[in-house]
Amino acid sequence: MPEQIQSRLLLVGDPAARPDGLERFLVRAGFQVTEAPYPPPVTDRSDQTAPDLLIFAVGARDARLAEAVRALATAPRFSAAPVIVLVADGGAEAVADALQAGAQDAMASPVHFGELRARIDADLRARRELQEARDALRTRDLLFDIFQEVSAALRADEIFQTLVRRVGQAFGLTHCSFVLTAPGEDKGRVVAVYENPAIRDLRVELERYPEIQEAIRTERPVIIHDVREHPLFDTIRRHWVQQAIEVNVQSAVALPVFVQGRAAGVFFLRTVTGDPRLRPQDVAFANTIAQAAARVLENEERRAAIYRRQISAGVTDVLTGCASLDALDRRLRDEFERARRYALRFAVVVIDIDRLRDINERLGQPAGDRVLAEVGAMMQREIRAPDFVARYGGDEFALILPETDALGGRQFVERLRQVIARHTFPDLGPGQIPGLSAGVVAYPHSQVLRPEDLFTQVEAALDRGKKSEPDRIGVSGEMPES
Numbered sequence: 342m343p344e345q346i347q348s349r350l351l352l353v354g355d356p357a358a359r360p361d362g363l364e365r366f367l368v369r370a371g372f373q374v375t376e377a378p379y380p381p382p383v384t385d386r387s388d389q390t391a392p393d394l395l396i397f398a399v400g401a402r403d404a405r406l407a408e409a410v411r412a413l414a415t416a417p418r419f420s421a422a423p424v425i426v427l428v429a430d431g432g433a434e435a436v437a438d439a440l441q442a443g444a445q446d447a448m449a450s451p452v453h454f455g456e457l458r459a460r461i462d463a464d465l466r467a468r469r470e471l472q473e474a475r476d477a478l479r480t481r482d483l484l485f486d487i488f489q490e491v492s493a494a495l496r497a498d499e500i501f502q503t504l505v506r507r508v509g510q511a512f513g514l515t516h517c518s519f520v521l522t523a524p525g526e527d528k529g530r531v532v533a534v535y536e537n538p539a540i541r542d543l544r545v546e547l548e549r550y551p552e553i554q555e556a557i558r559t560e561r562p563v564i565i566h567d568v569r570e571h572p573l574f575d576t577i578r579r580h581w582v583q584q585a586i587e588v589n590v591q592s593a594v595a596l597p598v599f600v601q602g603r604a605a606g607v608f609f610l611r612t613v614t615g616d617p618r619l620r621p622q623d624v625a626f627a628n629t630i631a632q633a634a635a636r637v638l639e640n641e642e643r644r645a646a647i648y649r650r651q652i653s654a655g656v657t658d659v660l661t662g663c664a665s666l667d668a669l670d671r672r673l674r675d676e677f678e679r680a681r682r683y684a685l686r687f688a689v690v691v692i693d694i695d696r697l698r699d700i701n702e703r704l705g706q707p708a709g710d711r712v713l714a715e716v717g718a719m720m721q722r723e724i725r726a727p728d729f730v731a732r733y734g735g736d737e738f739a740l741i742l743p744e745t746d747a748l749g750g751r752q753f754v755e756r757l758r759q760v761i762a763r764h765t766f767p768d769l770g771p772g773q774i775p776g777l778s779a780g781v782v783a784y785p786h787s788q789v790l791r792p793e794d795l796f797t798q799v800e801a802a803l804d805r806g807k808k809s810e811p812d813r814i815g816v817s818g819e820m821p822e823s
Contacts, residue, residue: 509535661717669731
């Protein structure tokens, strides 16, 4: 657990106007106390921390009291810290002036230290509760934004990269990453790094990261506020000294991620001197993100298991992960029979990846295969649970969309185009995306009497889409109304 942090109090104003023994009393009460004249000097030190509360001592009441209090209460460098005004002279009227000017509290002489301590505690508690409420709202909004962005990602590596980037940005971290490893392993695989998004698969020696090893070994979060003092880092610190390696790490957090009850990775955060201090609520937020990463890993394991079973059964295309042509044929016959028997409707869509041959010739066959695989993954993400997508040919996909008419088939193609337009293809240049042509046929249809007729109609529609339709989507003539 994090160590107790002393509240920081700033004594401002005329020292002669303060009650005798005030600073000594506050220090003995456990506060971190500093002093400054009024107006407090502006410092260029970037590491100076804003006080948690200001105590402003003034002498005789004068016209500048309200102006001085207002300046302290609204100064950006004090981060809206509450101000308690101690008035040596002026009585109730001076107290009223201070409160009207924005002071949180005000007391006239003589000041009773017990009462002052109670007021300080109450003001700090109110500030802390307000900050916690703001943090809770910020966390809620941030989580919503993150999961909105994650929902648009298609692959696990994209999701991991989004998670580490958003956490790193939220807390101003120098380092944030996701590392796959397991108990007993001496190496880890870094799959996402906030400060270097290009890293997607980097092998690392875990002996360099004792916090990761400890999190995996104990299956508990590891939170270290000062790596220069913590015994867990004794060995690696000696290595740093022997190798004359200058390391500026301040704190480290390793949050284990579990898949089906076993540790499978670590959400890993480090700060350096000068970074904002990680608060308990920040660590709790990062742990929430770590558990989201765990769900991604679980889904990936399930998907991989299903994929392996489908491959062994010969029903999945190895390159794209979509269904095979044989599986498409069986599914189309089943859907046709169901629709015919129960008077239902469905649509068949064939989508062609435009200019894939150009990509193969320009960038090589592996690049074209990766583009094809990414488009296939997008289709699998976009379809509904009852829908079906298969690889239909070298650069074509076929979809079966139950309870969908021709207009619905067209809308699916248009939605897929929008998804592709937002996607970044690593093998293609910025702004370069593959185009789509499509054919759509809906059943019932006047010229469809057998399942094979659907392929004839949809291929003819695709050909028209490529040659004549402005949106490159051809639609076969629908069944006349009866």
